[in-house]
Amino acid sequence: MRSRPAALLAVLALLAPTGCGVRPTGPVGAGDNPRATAQPNPVALYLARDGRLVRVSRPGLLNQPYLGLQQLTVTPTPTERQQRLRSLLPGGVTLTADAGDLDPGGLLTIRVNRANVNWPRLLLGQVVCTANAAPGVKQVRLDYPLSIPVQKKDGVAVAGESPTLDRLFRKMATRYECIEFASLVAN
Amino acid sequence: MGLRTRLAAAFVVVALVAALLASGISYVLVRRALLERVQDTEITEIRQTVLRYAPVTTPPGGEELVRQQLLAALATSDRRVWMIDLPADRQAARLDGRVRTAAASAVGVPVSVVFSRRMLTEAVFQRVRVRGHSYLLIGMLAAQAQGQAGRTHPLLFVSVSLRREEQELAQFTRALLIADGLAVLVALTMALAATRGVLRPVRVLGRAARALGEGDFSTRIGERGRDELTDLARTFNRTADQLEHMVGELRAKDAASRRFVADVSHELRTPLTSMVAMAEVLAEEGDDAARLVAVETRRLGTLVEHLIEISRFDAGAATLVLDDVVVAHAVAATLDARGWTTGEVAVDGPPDLVVRLDPRRLDVIVANLVGNALRHGRPPVRVAFRPERNGVELTVADAGPGVPEDVLPLIFNRFVKAEAARSRSDGSGLGLSIALENAGLHGGMLAVTNGPDGGAVFTLWLPSADEEYEEYEA
Numbered sequence: 001m002r003s004r005p006a007a008l009l010a011v012l013a014l015l016a017p018t019g020c021g022v023r024p025t026g027p028v029g030a031g032d033n034p035r036a037t038a039q040p041n042p043v044a045l046y047l048a049r050d051g052r053l054v055r056v057s058r059p060g061l062l063n064q065p066y067l068g069l070q071q072l073t074v075t076p077t078p079t080e081r082q083q084r085l086r087s088l089l090p091g092g093v094t095l096t097a098d099a100g101d102l103d104p105g106g107l108l109t110i111r112v113n114r115a116n117v118n119w120p121r122l123l124l125g126q127v128v129c130t131a132n133a134a135p136g137v138k139q140v141r142l143d144y145p146l147s148i149p150v151q152k153k154d155g156v157a158v159a160g161e162s163p164t165l166d167r168l169f170r171k172m173a174t175r176y177e178c179i180e181f182a183s184l185v186a187n
Numbered sequence: 188m189g190l191r192t193r194l195a196a197a198f199v200v201v202a203l204v205a206a207l208l209a210s211g212i213s214y215v216l217v218r219r220a221l222l223e224r225v226q227d228t229e230i231t232e233i234r235q236t237v238l239r240y241a242p243v244t245t246p247p248g249g250e251e252l253v254r255q256q257l258l259a260a261l262a263t264s265d266r267r268v269w270m271i272d273l274p275a276d277r278q279a280a281r282l283d284g285r286v287r288t289a290a291a292s293a294v295g296v297p298v299s300v301v302f303s304r305r306m307l308t309e310a311v312f313q314r315v316r317v318r319g320h321s322y323l324l325i326g327m328l329a330a331q332a333q334g335q336a337g338r339t340h341p342l343l344f345v346s347v348s349l350r351r352e353e354q355e356l357a358q359f360t361r362a363l364l365i366a367d368g369l370a371v372l373v374a375l376t377m378a379l380a381a382t383r384g385v386l387r388p389v390r391v392l393g394r395a396a397r398a399l400g401e402g403d404f405s406t407r408i409g410e411r412g413r414d415e416l417t418d419l420a421r422t423f424n425r426t427a428d429q430l431e432h433m434v435g436e437l438r439a440k441d442a443a444s445r446r447f448v449a450d451v452s453h454e455l456r457t458p459l460t461s462m463v464a465m466a467e468v469l470a471e472e473g474d475d476a477a478r479l480v481a482v483e484t485r486r487l488g489t490l491v492e493h494l495i496e497i498s499r500f501d502a503g504a505a506t507l508v509l510d511d512v513v514v515a516h517a518v519a520a521t522l523d524a525r526g527w528t529t530g531e532v533a534v535d536g537p538p539d540l541v542v543r544l545d546p547r548r549l550d551v552i553v554a555n556l557v558g559n560a561l562r563h564g565r566p567p568v569r570v571a572f573r574p575e576r577n578g579v580e581l582t583v584a585d586a587g588p589g590v591p592e593d594v595l596p597l598i599f600n601r602f603v604k605a606e607a608a609r610s611r612s613d614g615s616g617l618g619l620s621i622a623l624e625n626a627g628l629h630g631g632m633l634a635v636t637n638g639p640d641g642g643a644v645f646t647l648w649l650p651s652a653d654e655e656y657e658e659y660e661a
Contacts, residue, residue: 022349030311033308033328033329034241036238036330038238038241060242064252075247
């Protein structure tokens, strides 16, 4: 009879350290840190030197086919600077394009955060050829906000006359290909 | 504690211990498997995501992109991710308290110094309890290829809520407890069934043994089954058979011998009566021998009368003839009839005590006790009576030497006499037996002790019959 509580106690003592629920632990090693081995395909972009466009290569990133456009906004690497290569894109301008911006016909729409883009031909060629270098892109179109002066007539704001707006829209709808700028590309 | 309780308790304890042990072990195993599974899954997934999105060479200014991609890929509803880019050199110096605090507040789990130190050399995980819930904290540094000096390495802190695992464990615990409870219930039921099977025959056997002990020799038990208890029952039945047979034989022999004594006594009475009468006539003529014959013949007559009386008791033929008796009168009448004077016998008791009993038997008892006191003890003989327990208690004490100690327990046996020279006593040796039988017939008692000053003290208690009948009716 006396051994009965003793046996129960023994069982409880056996189970007690295991406890209930999820027990906290100290830091436990889980193998080596991951060491990067993946290197996605490099991206091509065009930088300017002496009024010509030069094709350079940068390391790519996964799922970032239009990384070249982003790379245009970044300061060139020291090596490129030594070769006097530079990007003509004004500071603060960003170019964005993602997979959804490519239509089935191979037309890529690049969003620019500037209104009424009216870039010099060399800069336009730099952007278009960089975008055109990405796989699957056949034509390039720029998309940006339009801004027109507003005239006040009898205290009511009236948008500018259609010829201006029309011209702006037509310009924005222009489709470019790198071929058009072939004369600017250095061999 | 009864056998049933003990057996049931043992069953239940064994079941409880076994169930608890089994469920404890399975709980520990399941918990380990569950936690290891979630740890392995999470660590593997994070590691693979890092390997997928962190390139060997990051394009210039691409760190933010990598960071966003990693965060987007790792974010789920259970996870909270925080990330910092550590420069490839002086990592340990950069991983200071501020980083730990920022990481802890972003992932909601405190990050210890040991943890962050260890992160620099290997992937680390830790289970932490925060506000009553468990979290899995995983730290990982996405190391890059050597020779990339100046580059930064993303350092990842991921906390995974283990709430789902906790719920699963709680459910599992509940299920285990229910199962344990059921096991105990089943054990209890089995124990009760088993003990019932064992204890019922034991109870039957016990009842039968008690009945046998109380003299019911016809008691038998059913012999069903082929277990040890059935063997026991069979043995019991055989024993009861033997006992019944033997006792029956003994009773028959006893009855036969009693009948023989009764018959002999009856046969002797008639010729003895004639012999007593003839001896008296002869004794009156003055012949000494004839006088001796007359005395002995009278003794023989008394013996035969006593034998007949005793055999009547033995045959169960003795009955009470009840009457309301004034004890004082009855005692006085008894003494008068025997010719015992108040000089020899002193009587003391309430004169108006009335008890309902058989006056003839009271007379026999008192006469026997007083006669014994006069014959074997020495005067003065004191007879005292008083009301006691719905009846009368009557003591007869003498001033003689008392009853020898070795005879005391045997004094009421037949033909036991205090004197060694038994043949010289003129008592029949049956008087006290008859007195005891008479007291017993009333439902009373007769006992003997030696008084403090040496004389024998006989104490008789007879209940009043009326009271007893009233008690029966009540």
